[in-house]
Amino acid sequence: MTGNFTEISENPFVVKMDEVRELSYDSFHDKIKEMLDGGSVHCVAYYGIEDSKGIRLICSVADDIRHNICTLSTLVPKEPGIVKSLTTACPPLHIYEREINENFGIVFDDHPWLKPVRYPHDRKNKLAVMDNYPFYGIESEELHEVGVGPVHAGVIEPGHFRFICNGEKVLHLEIQLGYQHRGVEKLLAESSNSLKRAVICENIAGDSAVAHSIAHAQLIESLGGIETMPDLWIERCIGLELERIAVHIGDTAALCGDVAYQLGQVVCEALRTEIINTTQFWCGNRFGKGLVRPGGTNYSLSKETADKIITVTDIVGKRFAEITDRIYSLPSVLARFEDIGQVTSEQALTIGAVGMAARTCGISRDIRNSHPFQYYRQYDVSPVVLDSGDVLARGMLRVREVEQSVRIIRDLTDRWFKEKKYGRKPVYDYKLKPGSFSLSMVEGWRGEICHSAVTDENGSIVHYKVKDPSFHNWMALALAVRNQEISDFPVCNKSFNLSYCGHDL
């Protein structure tokens, strides 16, 4: 403990709740404002827990250069429940404050727009519902509004997009989500069945099943003091990279589909199938569900599987390089991607973009590098960073990351062959440390996933907090389509490919 906050350089970590320094709201406010001053620092968790005295706010801030995480907390009494907002000083916190406002009714005084993040059934103000939400509007004869969703023409998740357009040009996009709210956090906190918790976590967002499972598993392992071995760490990393490759290739296919480039679409779709079938060969599920469990795994890597993974990723990597070479040199495709949906690095920093969205805007933000977890502690990953921030950058980043992931898988499998195999089975009858706060972060394909939990004096989870990268990055999409043509919205949307259910929880 240094100064007046808890500073830890591990991921995941666990601390006693008493050790998390509790400050008055004013010094909490000033301290966070001071810490978040700079591009290499970002807030990874900021949420409230209700107890008899009021709402306890916990905030964790990660420093990418010093590789540590600082945690501090404060207590806000229920009455009057009005505090100074941090958003004006640190814009990335806008969404956390909106969420706290929605869940506990705390009013952040000078917050620019306390728009509800989602309209869950378990919110504070039950009278405000999605149906009577007042959308942002501009009064003008020349402008028109276009509302899309929540039911879409394609087989995609529900979300409402409200455009304010001048002819074909989009002036403003408001994104309203929350249709997928399932009460994940509540289920996780209430459930005492550890297998159930693991299964819920791998279903937070279907395309990030492995990433969310790892975040949950390592959180439980650190809270429960369960020891894991390097062979398991490597296996988890391989699973995570396979997921990254599969989704990146699938997104490239979807991007081609959106601009009606059939060749790129069908080739990438076929390549993605190769990868997810390999995951299925390994663990019986194409999305890696069931692969990751706290303490161990039911599907230890076998020599045969390891060989197959190397062969398949090698071939797919090469063929993907060939087809993307073709895709990103075709003039008709480039015309659709270049300079479309640009997000500047200032914008990305302002909204606190993470993961892919940040790395395409010249911000090197990658948990594998800044706060390494699992086997990345022994294996260096240097983040791929591009800086044009347009659809093309997001496409190219996928190409480069697939290339990198194929390399990582080859290296990790080589090391796996040399490691001693413990082949531990999952642990379900663990006992969690009482009165503790724990936080775990994983770099999924979309970006940083953060799971955090607080236990009571009996060692049962009283609060479980999940944060998907989409939580921040939806705002990037809203900014990307400003002043673009409305017909370019789908391709912008696809280039981010954000999660609805990961956001809605």
Place this chain on the structure above:
Amino acid sequence: MAEYYLIMIGFALIIITALFFPGIIIRAKSIASGRKGPGILQPLRDLAVLLKKGSVFSSTTGVIFQIASVITLCSIICAALVIPFANRGALVSFEGDFVFFSYMLALGKFFAIISALDTGSSFEGMGANREAFFSMLIEPAFFIILASFAMVTGFTSFSDIFSYFLVTGNHFILIYSIILIYLLIQVALTENSRVPVDDPKTHLELTMIHEVMILDNSGFDKALIHLGTWLKFTVYGALIYNIIAPVQMNYFVQAGLFLAVQALFAVTVGLIESFRARNKMNRNPKFILTVSAIAMIAFVIILIYMNKFNQ
């Protein structure tokens, strides 16, 4: 009477090829992308399913919406009537029938557009707006083509034009014909809302032009609209055939040539859709104006051929 019977063949061929046209496009696309894909008859089966269904009309729509799809189909059939076959004239032919042809197609489009506006949906309004804009831009290109036809032959009826027009007449006419065929394909792609101007396959309402206009149509009406789109393709294909068709040739060979031209046309459309992406929406006007510019080149070639510059 025998003559009329033979002239009917041309009209019948346009209708029959229209039924197989989309199937061929889809086959070409499937083969180009290495997929098994549906059979040539699949669009017809889908059409049959739609024809069996009733139509559902939204309560916000009026009578325009209900009659528009029939009028659109009829106008395209009317346009097809003036297209000649095997140099024996068309079912209907009169001085200036190419203007009739062009405005019958425009009438169909007009009804499609007002029926889209009739639904009151923000998507359909957007699509109607785009369709009207792009059709307006492509019209000069089409009229320049027609005007140059009239000039080179001295006639203003399709039947007369094509009974006089011979592709191998001389070098100028040959070059002119090649440009003409290219132009007709581009005009057909634009008028039928295909790649690169529009993407008929997309599910993304915000990027659609033609498809978004028919979002509210269902069942029987939707079948008529599909049929109209297919017919429009073969109408343009029939024009291309007429440019190529030699004057003297027996009916069977002419019919064979007709089918071959239509099939090749469908395959070309399929291949274009396989190997390129569609335009960005604001590039479409440029693309269409380029087509008009090329039409001007064709026109200039005719002017040179007819020695109009020396006087």
